Amino acid sequence: MRTSMFRSVETAIRRASSSSTTSHIVRRSYASGSHPERKVAVLGAAGGIGQPLALLMKLNPLVSSLSLYDIAGTLGVAADVSHINTRSEVKGYTGEDQLGQALEGCDLVIIPAGVPRKPGMTRDDLFNINAGIVKGLAAAIAKYCPNALVNMISNPVNSTVPIAAEVFKKAETYDEKKLFGVTTLDVVRAKTFYAGKAGVHVADVNVPVVGGHAGVTILPLFSQATPAGSNLSDEEIKALTKRTQDGGTEVVEAKAGKGSATLSMAYAGAVFADACLKGLNGVPNIVECSYVQSTITDLPFFASKVRLGKNGVEEVLGLGNLSDFEKEGLENLKAELKSSIEKGIKFANS
Ligand SMILES: NC(=O)C1=CN([C@@H]2O[C@H](COP(=O)(O)OP(=O)(O)OC[C@H]3O[C@@H](n4cnc5c(N)ncnc54)[C@H](O)[C@@H]3O)[C@@H](O)[C@H]2O)C=CC1
Numbered sequence: 317m318r319t320s321m322f323r324s325v326e327t328a329i330r331r332a333s334s335s336s337t338t339s340h341i342v343r344r345s346y347a348s349g350s351h352p353e354r355k356v357a358v359l360g361a362a363g364g365i366g367q368p369l370a371l372l373m374k375l376n377p378l379v380s381s382l383s384l385y386d387i388a389g390t391l392g393v394a395a396d397v398s399h400i401n402t403r404s405e406v407k408g409y410t411g412e413d414q415l416g417q418a419l420e421g422c423d424l425v426i427i428p429a430g431v432p433r434k435p436g437m438t439r440d441d442l443f444n445i446n447a448g449i450v451k452g453l454a455a456a457i458a459k460y461c462p463n464a465l466v467n468m469i470s471n472p473v474n475s476t477v478p479i480a481a482e483v484f485k486k487a488e489t490y491d492e493k494k495l496f497g498v499t500t501l502d503v504v505r506a507k508t509f510y511a512g513k514a515g516v517h518v519a520d521v522n523v524p525v526v527g528g529h530a531g532v533t534i535l536p537l538f539s540q541a542t543p544a545g546s547n548l549s550d551e552e553i554k555a556l557t558k559r560t561q562d563g564g565t566e567v568v569e570a571k572a573g574k575g576s577a578t579l580s581m582a583y584a585g586a587v588f589a590d591a592c593l594k595g596l597n598g599v600p601n602i603v604e605c606s607y608v609q610s611t612i613t614d615l616p617f618f619a620s621k622v623r624l625g626k627n628g629v630e631e632v633l634g635l636g637n638l639s640d641f642e643k644e645g646l647e648n649l650k651a652e653l654k655s656s657i658e659k660g661i662k663f664a665n666s
């Protein structure tokens with residue numbers, strides 16, 4: 317699960333910022349094809365997540381064409397980001413009549429479109445607005461880029477992924493290997509919180525997070541965290557688990573009505589998108605946690621470690637050994653996750 321996203325970004329910045337003649341030559345030969353052409357779209361690109369995510373995707377050398385779409389405000393964001401001297405060409409699209417152009421030819425579509433939480437709300441409280449937004453965007457993806465990988469960020473992820481799956485099924489374009497709920501922020505938080513408590517270097521830490529992306533459905537597996545052997549007590553593991561599950565709420569409360577996590581989410585979204593692009597490009601052994609169609613439990617969608625490849629999901633990895641506390645957490649999350657999945661399926665078919 318270690319990612320070289322930072323290294324890629326660093327390399328891109330170094331390449332772009334050097335002004336020597338040699339670097340122009342290097343840059344030209346680089347742009348002419350050391351990586352395949354990849355078109356990536358961000359839907360909701362003018363929003364709190366969309367803008368920093370657009371920036372991070374512009375810094376990613378695996379992207380050759382960056383398509384920024386929103387219902388309003390995209391052209392300014394696209395003009396701004398387009399001036400950065402990295403590989404990709406940037407185009408902005410605004411309004412539904414430009415959605416098709418934004419999507420045509422995409423290899424990867426990232427969706428942070430929709431409303432965020434305010435204090436006191438659950439992610440499910442966003443369902444009424446975001447379910448319709450996701451349904452519409454999924455229908456457009458089925459029409460204009462049915463083969464693209466889809467990274468769903470819009471909440472409630474536990475329901476929006478099943479909604480997109482149903483829309484794709486109806487359009488006869490569904491490929492379960494290509495639809496991902498982005499749960500990377502849970503992993504990012506689990507790594508950060510664990511490193512702080514265990515006193516280990518955060519860059520070395522790996523922690524799988526399984527289940528879903530809301531409250532108790534977020535199940536970090538600290539018993540599998542590496543580096544291990546930090547002698548954390550049961551109480552400390554419980555507190556780390558709770559903090560990971562409540563990480564989104566911690567940010568919502570700190571922002572006090574001004575939305576939810578945007579910067580850490582953009583980072584997490586960029587890490588996951590980078591992993592998807594590497595998989596598409598044939599880089600071996602790319603593994604990230606994601607909420608996907610799954611048979612590793614009795615639930616039809618479940619987050620776990622996933623190996624990424626040229627067609628999206630190459631393999632959904634099992635849960636490994638769980639502690640008794642994690643086994644209990646797994647049983648406790650099933651009812652809520654099942655009902656969120658069923659709610660999404662019912663909505664998509666209504
Ligand atoms: N999966 C995860 O871990 C996380 C998910 N989120 C979710 O991401 C979503 C976006 O959050 P923010 O960027 O903070 O919200 P925001 O309100 O700042 O931005 C959302 C953007 O979506 C756009 N939008 C609305 N309808 C659209 C449509 N039909 N097509 C294209 N764009 C549309 C809006 O114009 C706006 O620019 C929320 O649902 C939030 O809950 C947020 C953090 C983490």
Ligand SMILES: O=C([O-])CC(=O)C(=O)O
Pocket residue numbers: 432433439471501563564565567568576577
């Ligand atoms: O908490 C929220 O509403 C946004 C989110 O999903 C997160 O930060 O994990």
